[in-house]
Amino acid sequence: MAVIGKTSLKGIASGRSPAWMAGLVALVSLLVLPWGRTDRSLLEFDSKLLVLNQAPWLGGVLLAVVAVLTLSSLLHLPLVQRGYALVGLGGAGFLVGVGWLVSTSVPFGVGALLVLTALLVMVGIGLSESGIIQNDPFVTSSILVCSLFVLLFIAYPLFTVLRESVLVKGVFTLNKIQSVLTSPLFISIENPYTDHSEQLLVNLTTLGLGLLGAGLAARGGLRGPRVLTGLGVGLVLGWIIGAGIFGGGAFPTSLYLALIVAPITTALGLVFALLEQRSRAVWVRRSLGVVSLLPLITPPFVFAFALIYWLGRSGIITSDLLGLKTSFLFGINGVAIAQVFAFTPVAFLILRGSVQGLNPALEEASTTLRAHPWQTFRDITWPLLRPGLAAAFLLTIIESLADFGNPMLLGGDRNFLSTEVFLALTGRYDPNEAAVYGAVLLCLVLVIFGLQRLWLGNTSFVTVTGKPGAGNFSPLPVWLERTLQTILALWGLAVVLLYFSIFFGSFVQIWGINNSFTFKHYVDLTNLGLPVLLKTAQLAFISAIIATLVGFLIAYLVSRQQFWGRGLLEVGSMLSFATPGTVMGVAYILAFNTGPWLLTGTGIIIVLALVFRNMPAAVRGVISGLSQIDKSLEEASTLLRAPSSTTLRRVLIPLLIPQLLAGLVFAFVRGMTAISQIIFLISPGNALATVLMLRWIEQGDLGRGAAMATVMILGLLTVILILFAVSRRLGRGTSLEAAV
Amino acid sequence: MQQTVSATHTGKQQAVSVKLEGIVKKFGKVTAVEKVDLELPAGKLITLLGPSGCGKTTILRMVAGLERPTEGRILFGGEDVTRLPAYLRDITMMFQSYALFPHMNVYQNIAYGLEVTRRPKQEIRERVAEVVQQVGLTGLEERPVAALSGGQQQRVALARSLVMQPRVLLFDEPLSNLDAKLRKRVREEIRDLQQELGITSLYVTHDQEEAMAISDLVVLMNKGVIEQQGDPRTLYTRPVSRFAADFIGRANFFEGHYSAGHIQVAGYQQPYQQEGISGKVTVMVRPEALKVHLSGDGLDGTIHHVSFLGSSTEFSVDTPVGRLEGVVAGDAPELPGRGERVKVQFAPQGTFLLPA
Structure with missing residues (x-):
């Protein structure tokens, strides 16, 4: 906490500043940690890399700045004047440091990272203490550091994608865009x-x-x-x-695929949502809770993988039952089927909110006005659900466009935008082409997001706000319920079969050809996959912690603090949610492959990619949690002399533990199952489970892939179940709300 | 008891005066507070009274440091605190919602501020024990706050504020969540404690009765400016405007003429003394100052209705200047009945002339 002088009658104009802590970190980092690097490892240490040896004048300047600021922070000096000094000198030091890195293109070292962050923190403290900004030191520093993070790891990579699509070997040109957009890979209509x-x-x-x-x-x-x-x-x-x-070509193929998948998944999602809320049968309502879990614990292409077992060239249904030697699965058909299985739960989650948001009183009113149940559904329920349906529709379009694993496995000879991004970079070694594909995909997705915001606004998911009125939902018409139940049962059967095939496939020699029981795949997995799994878990866990912390901080800042650029920070932090994984992956490769921000080839870049992929979910979770907490709690804490860091630690975090825990677990689980954004970023020491699994399946080692998938699914299921058990044990949610 | 404990712990804060100089607060284009100058004398309880949206809560939050004024200065006993962050201002506040920390028990809630400021454990225990006794929460220390009644939660909030021995104590409509009877009792307790401890207090409310009952000084606000300030009696008997007269208590208004020590209303003339006003005036008459008689001198009128309310009887009377409302204490069998023709007079202590 700030050691600020006791307020005296003369005023509090002087005192110590908490900036001394940041100053000390910077001082030590300058003296003993490497400023730059010569290779990829951040842990490299060599006395030649110390800033005083590497760039004596820079080191001298920074050392002087930091020493002066640290010393003055320890003394009882006038707050306002020292605040200006912290802002001025600290800001200058920060800019000089960054300027040196950018101009020399030397990759930053641990020391530079710490020094620059510390300087930014000092600037933040200065801004606050000088009274330039009316937030307290902790908040101001957090704003600066979070903004820097968002700028460097979200905005800058995306900008790089756009830049690389028009900047070939340092020369501005539109030729690349033209050649890609006219190539048959991108679009071809006429087949000669x-x-x-x-x-x-x-x-x-x-x-x-x-x-x-x-x-x-x-x-x-x-x-x-x-x-x-x-x-x-x-x-x-x-x-x-x-x-x-x-x-043919990636552009129409991807759009066509999305147009097939979106209506089907939305319809299925609506079926499930209606059943969950309105079904007469308890087992139906219960079982649908499981559906919402599936996408969390399943790596994205596992359905595609399982479909190969059933419908592939030698699949059980296609080959054994029907005697066909067909490859109909490989192409748009297969990808569409796999995506329907993968994204239906997503649509269900969105529509569940809409169906829950319906006010039963409206339907009761309609019934008392002598409307037939079917008329009520058509004239009341359906119109109220339309915004939710549109939201689910647009979101599944985005998911379908951004999906990588399914097209990769089942795409056959068709091209898809998201896979072309990958193939252009890793197959054709053309970063500019990859950038063009990335830019196209990014623009498509942003346009759809824009449409969604334009049509539906922010509150699209809940059509009727306010407390749900008393009253019960009228049950569905019987014939409708029967129909919907049948659909659910078929879907459930298919999903069970798909999961079962993975499980079964991991225990037999070669499924369909040699069905003898074996542990071979698990032995292979232990030898080849276990280290990778552990490494993946490690990276996912680190990223989950960072994502939750940064997400919490950003959510707190944008929802509880007033400052200039708040909207920008919110949009920036959400941008990574809208960005397809492959685009983010190629963006990271292009942005962090050389120059001062060199990070490729390290585990850190994977962690960062996962952090900024999973952070938006944490941000939204915390924002919704915060909206349930009366703002006067924080004000009371503030007036009881707690600086905001203390308020966060002692009031908000304890109240938000359920949300934070859930955020942490979901970020971990999503990190484990991620593929599209990190497939570019793996390096020899940093292989990841999903990527390894994809490679095995592509090589034809289906059994080994199945074993990996089984282990992951069961492991993640366990993690989620533990989370549920713990949340139930905590079970404070309701009593807390009652007291606030 | 209280004196001895206070003496051992760094002593009580000196009560400070609070001064607002030319305070302006704008939210975007909306001006919430316009050029307010206000001085709160040390150790007094001052109420900011006004309809919702008049800027009273904004002023309170600016004194607390939760909002920063767009223009102007705030001084605590001569020290400029305009730019001082809220957590360094040595102020506590009672919130409308109480703002008790739901994950802490009574003791933890009260001790929070002392713990945050790193007071020694022993001192925290003693000060909390003292304040718990002061507000009458003894024996409830280990209860979770959610298990308390509204009145008890209110006391916890008060104890949590008092234990910090603040330079200024702020109240943001603290009683609006209590039922009417409890509200009256708690406001008396607050007043007693405040006078006993001599803490400069700023109290925001839209309830004029509450303001009158509790304050040394009432500041009446309207549309971001101060309409009138003074002690409760002055505000009631000598309002500066129709708004002030209407907001504080009930009042009848009608046109009249004042000259040579007489009010003239629709042909009726009555002696009345008021300095600095003459010619066309607006006459304000409190309901209790409206006197009706069956005979004698007075403004012609017809009783419109009479309703007995238990402790008082209300009536209205139609006159050439409109329908006037009156009230008399208790049951009033002597009051003329509905439809009877009466003469109306205005008792001087409930009558006041405003510029027309």
């Missing part, structure tokens, strides 16, 4: 080896759907803008469908 014209077919579909759209829009009356919108939407959809079916 067929005797009909694909272009014509695509044009016909486009025109047909365009007219259909205009016609549908005109049904409700001939109004110009409406009809034009209908025409536009129809044309776009028509082109996507036409080009997706008859043409």
